[in-house]
Amino acid sequence: MPHKDEFFHFTVWRHRKGGVYTAVGTFQGDVIYVSHADGAQWRxxxxxxxxxxxxxxxxxxxxxxxxxxxxxxxxxIFHADTGQAIPLEDACIRRG
Structure with missing residues (x-):
């Protein structure tokens, strides 16, 4: 199995309830992932x-x-548009 950061680097996952998400990586022991349906960011x-x-x-x-x-x-965590690092509390990532 690859290192956990590589394992979750832009891989696609389906939730058992049906949603599809791209995991963008790990941060502070959490997987950070984004909904394909609405772009919501989760951890x-x-x-x-x-x-x-x-x-x-x-x-x-x-x-x-x-x-x-x-x-x-x-x-x-970086904002894709600006390339600037953003603090977790400013990233609008919801706890799953």
């Missing part, structure tokens, strides 16, 4: 994300960083 602890409620969809095209509006690099 969930890694063990909870992997407890069976999400299933990876390797044949599905992930959102691009621009479509996701955020990306994670070097332990920081």
């Amino acid at each position: 969930r602890e890694i063990p909870e994300f992997l407890d069976g409620r999400f299933e990876e969809q390797p044949a599905t095209t992930p959102l691009s960083p621009a479509e996701a509006a955020i990306f994670i690099r070097d332990g920081q």
Whole structure:
């Protein structure tokens, strides 16, 4: 299994209730993921994300960083439009 940061880097997951999401990476022990339906940004602890409620969809095209509006690099969250690091509390990421 790849390192957790690589494992969640722009991979697509389907929630057991039907939503499709692109995981953009991990941050402070959480998976950060974005809804394909409405662009909502979510975070969930890694063990909870992997407890069976999400299933990876390797044949599905992930959102691009621009479509996701955020990306994670070097332990920081960045705004895709500006490339500027943003604090978690300013990122509008909901707890799943």
